[in-house]
Structures are given as structure tokens and as C-alpha cells.
Amino acid sequence: IKRTIEGSLFREMLLTGAACLEKNKQAIDAMNVFPVPDGDTGTNMSMTMQRAVAEIRQVKSDSVEELASALSMGALRGARGNSGVILSQIFRGFSRALKGTKNELDARLLADALTMGTEAAYKAVMKPKEGTMLTVSRLMSDAVNKAAAKGADAYQIIDVMLQSGEAALKKTPDMLPVLKEAGVVDSGGMGLLTIYRGFKMALDGEELSENLGDLPSLEPKDEVQDAPISDINDIEFGYCTEFFIIHIVF
Numbered sequence: 225i226k227r228t229i230e231g232s233l234f235r236e237m238l239l240t241g242a243a244c245l246e247k248n249k250q251a252i253d254a255m256n257v258f259p260v261p262d263g264d265t266g267t268n269m270s271m272t273m274q275r276a277v278a279e280i281r282q283v284k285s286d287s288v289e290e291l292a293s294a295l296s297m298g299a300l301r302g303a304r305g306n307s308g309v310i311l312s313q314i315f316r317g318f319s320r321a322l323k324g325t326k327n328e329l330d331a332r333l334l335a336d337a338l339t340m341g342t343e344a345a346y347k348a349v350m351k352p353k354e355g356t357m358l359t360v361s362r363l364m365s366d367a368v369n370k371a372a373a374k375g376a377d378a379y380q381i382i383d384v385m386l387q388s389g390e391a392a393l394k395k396t397p398d399m400l401p402v403l404k405e406a407g408v409v410d411s412g413g414m415g416l417l418t419i420y421r422g423f424k425m426a427l428d429g430e431e432l433s434e435n436l437g438d439l440p441s442l443e444p445k446d447e448v449q450d451a452p453i454s455d456i457n458d459i460e461f462g463y464c465t466e467f468f469i470i471h472i473v474f
Contacts, residue, residue: 226377229329229427231286237426238280238295242273244422245415252418255411265411268305272312273419275302288329292322292337307412310357313348314416317341334381335372338365355399357412363392364420382424389417 229237245252245266252266279298283290296319299312317340325333342361346352367388368381376384393413397404425431 226330226375227379229334229378231288231291231327233426234288234329235280235283235286235291237423238291239277240426241419241422242270242277244425245273245418246270248418249415252411252415255406255408255414264305265307266415268308269311269412269415269419271304272299272302272308275299276315278302286327288322288325288327292319292325295319307357307415310345310348310412311416313345314341314361317344320344329378331368331372331376331378331381334378335365335368338368338385341365353400355396355403356410357416359396359399360389360392360410360413360416364389379427382420382427385420386417386424389413389420393417 249266249270252269253264255265276295276298279294279301280291283294292315296312296315299308299315303309303312318337321336321340322329322333338361342358342365345358345361349358352358364385368376368384371381371384393409396410396413397408400410403410
């Protein structure tokens with residue numbers, strides 16, 4: 225019998241993923257050198273997730289569709305920084321893939337969620353850069369689609385997510401020289417993998433870890449230096465700009 229994930233467990237996965245990120249946000253902040261070395265990726269992603277958690281807690285049922293919709297809406301409303309915006313788009317894809325799903329998640333639905341999440345995230349970035357959380361999400365979605373096609377169940381899909389995500393994260397310094405120079409992996413990719421690690425903890429009934437443990441990382445240099453703007457894909461402005469567009473119908 226292939227294992228599936230019921231709505232109540234899906235809720236716990238989302239909440240544990242957010243909590244895992246919150247506990248590890250400072251370590252992720254310390255890795256943040258791209259696109260701007262301002263040390264806030266973990267904090268921004270966690271703030272985004274905490275708003276999503278607030279929305280999830282308002283959902284009274286264990287409907288997978290409703291939980292995914294709350295995750296997407298909360299993340300979108302709470303998105304902070306580049307990493308938070310990309311994360312919100314990943315979960316927007318989740319919501320689209322899980323629309324109409326009531327009681328449980330199977331392997332195919334999980335694979336579709338990752339695929340649509342990755343597609344939404346890439347479309348949200350004007351000039352996608354490989355070696356970032358986009359790459360990590362894409363390689364994970366490729367891996368889980370292959371696993372689902374070979375007959376993996378939902379629990380095994382979560383294992384494949386982590387294994388492929390760790391492998392992808394290790395490759396990021398080879399794609400972005402600024403990461404290798406600083407001696408770190410991509411912070412956004414680390415944040416995403418930390419959330420998914422929380423998913424696995426919920427499945428296994430594990431308590432939250434207060435450190436990143438065996439998640440992949442390079443040995444950082446004595447101090448992560450601010451990367452020269454010239455080394456960061458010729459970025460012209462060293463800050464993030466965000467817009468909230470409100471559509472009012474009279």
C-alpha cells in the first residue's frame with residue numbers, strides 16, 4: 225500500500241517547516257551574500273512563513289486545498305525581500321497544483337506541487353540566476369517527478385526532496401563565484417531546504433533541531449566579507465524594492 229499524507233499531517237508539515245526555518249534563520253542570514261550581502265535572507269523568509277502560518281491557523285478544516293490556499297495567500301501578503309517573494313511564488317504554485325484536493329496528498333500531487341511552484345518562481349524573476357534557490361527548487365522538482373514516475377509514495381517523495389535538494393545546494397558555489405569566494409552555499413536555497421526538512425521532521429515525529437545539523441554547507445571563511453557589487457552580476461542598486469498592488473473595484 226502506497227502511503228499518502230492526510231490533511232491534518234499536511235498542516236503539521238507546514239507549521240513544522242515554518243518553525244524549523246525560524247529556529248535556523250540566523251545561520252541562514254550569515255550565509256547571505258547574493259544578490260545583496262545584507263544578511264537578511266533567513267529573517268525575510270521566516271517573516272514570510274510566519275505570515276503564512278497565521279493564515280493556516282485560521283483554516284478550521286483539514287482540507288489540503290484550503291491549507292495550500294492559506295499558505296499561498298499568507299506568504300504572498302507577508303513576502304519580504306527577494307527570497308520571501310520567490311518563496312511566496314513557490315507556494316503559489318503549490319496552491320494551484322493542489323486545487324480541488326480535499327483529504328490527502330499522494331506522490332503525484334506532491335511532484336506537481338513542486339513543479340508548479342518552480343515554474344511560478346522562475347516566471348516571477350525577470351532575469352533568473354542559476355545557483356540560487358530557483359536552481360535548488362528546479363532540481364528537486366526534476367528528481368521528485370522521476371521518483372513519482374517510478375512508483376514512489378508520498379513519504380518517499382519527501383526523502384527525494386531532501387536528498388536532491390542537498391545535492392543541488394552543494395552545487396550552488398560552482399554556479400555563483402561570489403558564493404565560493406565567501407565559502408558558503410546559497411542562503412535562499414538553504415532556507416528552502418530548511419523548510420522542507422521541517423516537513424520530514426513532521427512525518428517522522430521528530431523534535432525541531434536548533435541548528436542546521438547535517439544540511440550541506442561549505443566551511444565559511446573566518447568572516448564573510450561584503451561581496452563587491454562588480455562580482456554580483458553587475459547589480460546596479462544595492463537594495464530591494466517591493467510593491468503591493470491593491471485592486472479596488474467600485
